[in-house]
Amino acid sequence: MPDPLQPVLGGDMPFDATAFEIESREELDTHLVKNTLAGLIVLGLRLDRNPPDLTPVDVRDTLFVGCRFGTPEVEIDLIRRGAHVVPPFRTLPYPTHPALLYTPEDLAAGFDEGGFAGMYDTVVYRHFVERGGAVPDVREAVAQRLHDAGIDNALGKALAAWATAHGTADAVGIMGGHAEPRGSEPFRMAATLARRLATSGRLIVTGGGPGVMEAANLGAYFASRSERDLAAAIDMLAAAPDFRDHDPYTAAALGVRARYPLPAVDLADRLRFGGLALPTWLYGHEPANLFAGQIGKYFSNAVREDSILRLSRGGIVFAPGWAGTVQEVFQAATKTFYQTDGPSGAFVFLGTEHWAKLPVVDLLGTLLARSPHGDQSGLIVVTDSIDEATAALTR
Numbered sequence: 001m002p003d004p005l006q007p008v009l010g011g012d013m014p015f016d017a018t019a020f021e022i023e024s025r026e027e028l029d030t031h032l033v034k035n036t037l038a039g040l041i042v043l044g045l046r047l048d049r050n051p052p053d054l055t056p057v058d059v060r061d062t063l064f065v066g067c068r069f070g071t072p073e074v075e076i077d078l079i080r081r082g083a084h085v086v087p088p089f090r091t092l093p094y095p096t097h098p099a100l101l102y103t104p105e106d107l108a109a110g111f112d113e114g115g116f117a118g119m120y121d122t123v124v125y126r127h128f129v130e131r132g133g134a135v136p137d138v139r140e141a142v143a144q145r146l147h148d149a150g151i152d153n154a155l156g157k158a159l160a161a162w163a164t165a166h167g168t169a170d171a172v173g174i175m176g177g178h179a180e181p182r183g184s185e186p187f188r189m190a191a192t193l194a195r196r197l198a199t200s201g202r203l204i205v206t207g208g209g210p211g212v213m214e215a216a217n218l219g220a221y222f223a224s225r226s227e228r229d230l231a232a233a234i235d236m237l238a239a240a241p242d243f244r245d246h247d248p249y250t251a252a253a254l255g256v257r258a259r260y261p262l263p264a265v266d267l268a269d270r271l272r273f274g275g276l277a278l279p280t281w282l283y284g285h286e287p288a289n290l291f292a293g294q295i296g297k298y299f300s301n302a303v304r305e306d307s308i309l310r311l312s313r314g315g316i317v318f319a320p321g322w323a324g325t326v327q328e329v330f331q332a333a334t335k336t337f338y339q340t341d342g343p344s345g346a347f348v349f350l351g352t353e354h355w356a357k358l359p360v361v362d363l364l365g366t367l368l369a370r371s372p373h374g375d376q377s378g379l380i381v382v383t384d385s386i387d388e389a390t391a392a393l394t395r
Contacts, residue, residue, distance in 0.1 A: 100267070
């Protein structure tokens with residue numbers, strides 16, 4: 001099966017997985033009229049409510065993932081007739097079969113009643129830590145892999161919808177320090193740059209955390225508003241600058257969203273306003289980034305990091321950051337060196353003073369100059385100018 005991320009990367013449209021997936025009772029009913037579900041995938045439906053009569057239906061090679069049935073006898077009958085049933089893990093605080101990406105509203109659910117500790121995002125993180133974190137037991141590991149596979153699938157569908165609506169517009173990744181305080185100059189620069197790129201039709205992709213990542217999604221969130229509105233919103237956020245102050249930090253983000261609500265758009269079009277965020281529960285102590293249009297939250301940090309860089313074929317912005325950001329520089333450089341995911345856009349290092357402290361740019365230039373696909377060192381741009389960065393990423 002071709003790469004589900006291909007729509008944003010350009011080239012031919014991928015295999016249409018959605019044609020084989022049933023994600024609502026309405027979709028299911030249209031197939032039941034034909035008396036066949038053979039070869040289809042049924043995702044996460046509550047078939048214990050107003051249960052359909054499946055006894056006359058052809059279910060050979062039908063895959064039921066995370067569906068709930070009225071009785072065990074129904075499941076047994078389906079399996080006997082050739083279906084495959086992956087039951088839901090009922091005691092988990094997260095779905096093992098997410099059909100859609102998360103939204104900020106999903107992750108922040110529970111904040112009004114229980115603060116940061118009561119948010120869905122925090123509840124799942126607490127469960128993740130209690131079950132062993134990055135080294136869970138087998139049962140938890142299977143559940144997490146199922147969840148992340150569902151996010152992979154949902155991400156492919158979201159990007160296919162974007163490509164249908166906007167063509168194969170380039171995705172631009174924006175990386176940088178997670179601890180960058182709100183209101184700082186790097187925060188404002190990243191937000192302003194992201195707004196300009198989103199306005200020009202680029203899909204903004206971030207790691208979904210605080211700091212520069214939040215700034216980038218915030219800038220894209222304001223794609224339909226003025227830079228003056230964006231500056232005012234940053235001033236509001238700057239009243240709670242440090243993500244470690246969880247409750248006021250999250251409350252400030254929700255306050256900005258309330259004052260500057262999203263335009264009325266369908267879920268499929270929310271990537272235009274806020275872009276895409278791909279965070280991980282490995283860093284779940286960091287508050288959720290609440291300005292992305294859609295969020296693919298993973299348990300696996302490795303899968304999440306690779307997905308960000310695979311998508312960012314239109315170029316990558318590296319705002320000031322340290323160990324994590326430098327790691328991402330060379331992960332991205334390896335892909336560009338070998339053109340693993342195709343040609344790359346510019347590598348924009350935003351903040352000349354910061355990057356002068358590290359030997360990253362010189363080493364990167366030496367590496368990319370030796371690419372088997374020709375000298376790639378011309379992709380490197382080091383600047384303090386938002387105009388120059390925008391130009392490099394929109395050529």
